[in-house]
Amino acid sequence: MSTQMSTPMIEQLAGKGAARAARRKLHGVDKRPGWLTYCALAAVVLISFYPIWFTILLASSNAGEIARNPIPSLIPAGEFLTNVTRVIESDIKFWTALANSIIVSTVTAISVVFFSTLAGYSFAKLRFRGSNGLLVFVIATMAVPTQLSIVPLFILMSELDWVGKLQAVIVPGMVTAFGVFWMTQYLREALPFELIEAARVDGASMIRTFWSVAMPAARPAAAMLALFTFVGSWTNFFWPFIILGSANPTLPVALQLLQASYFKDYSLIMAGVVVATLPLVILFAVAGRQLVAGIMQGAVKG
Amino acid sequence: MNQQLTRSQRLSRLDVKASPYLYISPFFILFFIVGLFPLVYTAWVSVHDWHLIGGQGEMVGLTNYIDVLQQPNFFKALRNTFSIFLLSSVPQVLAAIVIAYLLDTNLRAKTFWRMGVLLPYVVAPVAVSLIFAKIFADQSGLVNAVLEILGTSPIGWHADPFAAHVAIATMVNFRWTGYNALIFLAAMQAIPREIYEAAIIDGANRWRTFFSVTVPMLRPTIIFVVITSTIGGLQIFDEPRMFDTLGQGGADRQWMTLTMYIYELGWGAQKSFGRAAAVSWLLFLIIIAVGVINFLITRSISSSSSGKAGR
Amino acid sequence: MRAAIRNLAAVACVGALLTACSSGNGTTPDATQNGSASADPNEKVTLTVATFNEFGYEELFEEYMADNPNVTIEARKAATSNEARDNMNTRLAAGSGLADIEAIEIDWLTELMQYPDKFVDLADPELDGRWLDWKSAAVTTEDGKVIGYGTDIGPEAICYRADLFEKAGFPTDREEVADLLEGDWDTYFNVGKDFVAKSGGVAWFDSASATFQGMVNQVENPFENSDGTPIPLSENDEIKAIYDDIATAATDDNLSAGLAQWSEDWTNAFQTDKFATMLCPGWMLGVIEGNAQGVEGWDIANVFPGGGGNWGGSYLTVPEQGANHEQAKKLAAWLTAPEQQIKAFQAKGTFPSQVEALEDPALLDQTNAFFNDAPTGQILAERAKAIEVAPFKGPNYFALAQLVTDALNRLDVEGTDDAAGSWDKALEAYNALGLS
Structure with a gap:
């Protein structure tokens, strides 16, 4: 019942948004930006892209070339596939690591988004005793320096018998203060009280209201949080290295082993970096469009 | 019938009262499991004579705190941390807002530009450290080579504290500017377009609109970014550690930050877990203090400009 | 302190009502049990060996497992000695989680030699004179306890x-x-x-x-x-x-x-x-x-x-935390015997610390083309x-x-x-x- 009550409202609003988009053209708010904007952004993207290009350059070269030319030529040499094959076939449990990384990052991202949205919605839009104090507490937990936590956290994991197991990496990251704070701040502005009240008047329960009103409104921020969390978890090295080790590694832990010699072969190491970054680029390509769509939808609702 | 109704009313009231706590409980449950114990443990360690390997020794009260507060290296680390923090966060937040504002226009190929600015965030640290080592090398580095061509004298990127801080801040800004830009972008997209329209009808130009509409409307997000980058900036570890191959912050500790100091005390030659824990707690308090100050400043700045906008 | 930690963890568990937590709390990690009493040499046993960088042991593990069917060797590896050191110090500080055999570098000795109790005494009269004097002297405490077997120098x-x-x-x-x-x-x-x-x-x-x-x-x-x-x-x-x-x-x-x-x-x-x-x-x-x-x-x-x-150069130690002291000691002694260390030298070029290995033709005949064919061995x-x-x-x-x-x-x-x-x-x- 209540879903049917609230969905039309969103549709109605979306309709308004569409109408507004039509009006926009008249006033020229969203006309195409000039070449100066493109130039500025192109400069930013070029700087951002260079390290990736540099990595590909080294990954398609070989150790001798790299040593002889400290600043590589801008055109890649032809040994990229050879180096990638060397990475995959070296004794580092590559496929286990890839599977582990996918599991850890996916579970973490979904869990962080869900629990953070739930908590963020509560802090931003629901009234309850102590909410301000509790939010400050959440933010304060971010200020705890992590360097020393490694030892007590290891003791804890050891007591739980989780050393070497994936849950030792997943569970501590299942909901983050960053995520809660982010969702709180976003929903404060992006979700009008009227929407919630309308759903409540329609007799929707609290969780139903959250699901049908807050979740859709949170989508753009949620997509971004999911992306950030996934990437953060995907590139995390130190804790997985300590608690999992090379026996049951994630991708960064496994690929670090490519550096296990006195002389570092950067063609091999960088091929490893490319292999580890590729899934993220694919994710960007797929989720990126979703992200843009999500942002637009959010804009419509504001 | 009547009873049923009251029961459901009661249930509904319980729903309203309990739900907010239920929704925030996952965070607190997890914190009590994996966050609180390390915090208490660290506090316990900090009041003991505690060798990392040898373990717990005598309880010494606040001796560890007094010891580190008398170490010149503590204040050097404090100075470096704040210097790198200011050199990174301030330009970073400003650049991020500007980039987000540019991205918020009706661009062609939106996905490309948005994902483009986020790219540095996904590059593995090993690649980043290698690239910046080549850029800021004292004798063979790119920047000094350019300076030489321009006829100026090369900069001692590792010898001069300020130059080192600038180089490290550059590494930080490289990685996090795009990330913060996307955070701002998400918030900007949520600003109702009618407000812009109204401003344009009022005859405000683009920059006027930016300062009188965009910035005040971004207030919660600006507070968010300022607080998270204060926390992240004061805990900075990876970039200064990767700045040379020894990872101890230079021969004079000219770029050693507080987290590196914690690491040096606990895991370095001294293995004094107790002193490291004491610095951890001091850092925690410093971050809280700076966070509160930044929060108050940000709030007053953005509310004063939103007051102007509200006219 | 361990008891205090367990209590704290238990409090956290009660607060959390996590099923995984309570089941985990009930089991004592193997690492805390002292299993040095396992006398039966044919008992099935899994030995973990933690090394870093290149020790050249991969094929030796296979060889040992073939000769000792009751032993399964699980290799752990860190890329650099710094990472291995962080890992080892964390596990020493936490009091659990170390491998049965842990490789250490000579640079870490000063801090480890202060706490010889953390390691099993590996002294064995049969092995006297296996290593260069200064190599074994560095891991021998004043009262004659030996905490490591030398690998390379x-x-x-x-x-x-x-x-x-x-x-x-x-x-x-x-x-x-x-x-x-x-x-x-x-x-x-x-x-x-x-x-x-x-x-x-x-x-x-x-x-x-x-x-x-x-x-x-x-x-x-x-x-x-x-x-x-x-x-x-x-x-x-x-x-x-x-x-x-x-x-x-x-x-x-x-x-x-x-x-x-x-x-x-x-x-x-x-x-x-x-x-x-x-x-x-x-x-x-x-x-x-x-x-x-x-x-x-x-x-x-x-x-x-x-x-x-x-x-530089390294040693193999047997941490006291481990469950299989005798078996681990036996494996460590075997790995650091001159014959095996020569094989490691041939595999990865780790230069042996054993007196006998320094006379081995496989070592002495080695030349290096990059260094103008110098007889580097x-x-x-x-x-x-x-x-x-x-x-x-x-x-x-x-x-x-x-x-x-x-x-x-x-x-x-x-x-x-x-x-x-x-x-x-x-x-x-x-x-x-x-x-x-």
Whole structure:
């Protein structure tokens, strides 16, 4: 019942948004930006892209070339596939690591988004005793320096018998203060009280209201949080290295082993970096469009 | 019938009262499991004579705190941390807002530009450290080579504290500017377009609109970014550690930050877990203090400009 | 404390009502059980072996498992010794999680030797004389406890650029170079002065702090008395003399290229002819070959200033935390036997520390094409035998050595201070340590 009550409202609003988009053209708010904007952004993207290009350059070269030319030529040499094959076939449990990384990052991202949205919605839009104090507490937990936590956290994991197991990496990251704070701040502005009240008047329960009103409104921020969390978890090295080790590694832990010699072969190491970054680029390509769509939808609702 | 109704009313009231706590409980449950114990443990360690390997020794009260507060290296680390923090966060937040504002226009190929600015965030640290080592090398580095061509004298990127801080801040800004830009972008997209329209009808130009509409409307997000980058900036570890191959912050500790100091005390030659824990707690308090100050400043700045906008 | 931790964890569990938590709390981790009593040698057992970098043990594990069907070996590996050290220290501090056999590097010994209780005593009369004396002396406590079995060592020779020597009118043949440099550090520096005068801008050595390390490794009590008490830096005349020698050589005589080892500038310098000689432990050969690809002229001379010197090398230990002390000890002894260590040398070039292995033809016949076909096996074996001094390294060795290394880097690499000013800063830093 209540879903049917609230969905039309969103549709109605979306309709308004569409109408507004039509009006926009008249006033020229969203006309195409000039070449100066493109130039500025192109400069930013070029700087951002260079390290990736540099990595590909080294990954398609070989150790001798790299040593002889400290600043590589801008055109890649032809040994990229050879180096990638060397990475995959070296004794580092590559496929286990890839599977582990996918599991850890996916579970973490979904869990962080869900629990953070739930908590963020509560802090931003629901009234309850102590909410301000509790939010400050959440933010304060971010200020705890992590360097020393490694030892007590290891003791804890050891007591739980989780050393070497994936849950030792997943569970501590299942909901983050960053995520809660982010969702709180976003929903404060992006979700009008009227929407919630309308759903409540329609007799929707609290969780139903959250699901049908807050979740859709949170989508753009949620997509971004999911992306950030996934990437953060995907590139995390130190804790997985300590608690999992090379026996049951994630991708960064496994690929670090490519550096296990006195002389570092950067063609091999960088091929490893490319292999580890590729899934993220694919994710960007797929989720990126979703992200843009999500942002637009959010804009419509504001 | 009547009873049923009251029961459901009661249930509904319980729903309203309990739900907010239920929704925030996952965070607190997890914190009590994996966050609180390390915090208490660290506090316990900090009041003991505690060798990392040898373990717990005598309880010494606040001796560890007094010891580190008398170490010149503590204040050097404090100075470096704040210097790198200011050199990174301030330009970073400003650049991020500007980039987000540019991205918020009706661009062609939106996905490309948005994902483009986020790219540095996904590059593995090993690649980043290698690239910046080549850029800021004292004798063979790119920047000094350019300076030489321009006829100026090369900069001692590792010898001069300020130059080192600038180089490290550059590494930080490289990685996090795009990330913060996307955070701002998400918030900007949520600003109702009618407000812009109204401003344009009022005859405000683009920059006027930016300062009188965009910035005040971004207030919660600006507070968010300022607080998270204060926390992240004061805990900075990876970039200064990767700045040379020894990872101890230079021969004079000219770029050693507080987290590196914690690491040096606990895991370095001294293995004094107790002193490291004491610095951890001091850092925690410093971050809280700076966070509160930044929060108050940000709030007053953005509310004063939103007051102007509200006219 | 362990009980307190368990209580705290239990409180956290009750608060959380997590099923996974309660089930985990009920089981005692294997690592805390002391299983040294397992007497049956044929009992099925899994042994974890943690190494780092390259130990060359992969095939040896297979061989051992084939010979001992009841044993399964699980290899753990860290890329660098720093990571391995962080990992080991975390697990030592947490009191659990270490492997049955943990590889350690000689640099970590000073901190581990303070806590011999954390390791199983590996003393075994049958193994007496297996290793070079100084190698086994370093892991033996005063009361005769042995905490590790030696694996490899890093005997030091001098690597040099024959082509740059030729340009400066110096001899290029490795035996003539050895004759030229035979003697103490003053000889090395004096030849260097002569070289720099004729070389046209090429420095004599790469780094002052690397050279310092070579010199300090020949001092019996570099920073501490044999009872472990620190020698105040202001009264440490021996170290001050070494410092002054290097400072003069590096700055006044311009013998140093002013590079921090492993830095980008240092790596780059191999391609740009910045220096002509460097102190060269066995494992450095691969580093030079990698960094100097395409450069012709590197060679190695059977000589080291002031006698012999060692840089690096590792041991296998059996942590007390582990569950299978006897089996682990047996495996560690087998892995570090001369026959096995020769195989590791053949696989990954780790230079053996076993007396018998130094006579093995497989080692002595080794030559290195990059170093002008030098008989590197022969040369390094002789350099290993030339090592006489095992410096005393007490609990504060690294903190103190760091002070002088920092002082040298200030004047050699960063150029921010002169020799006297930099030494004063080291004295200040010594006082800040608050050791006495």
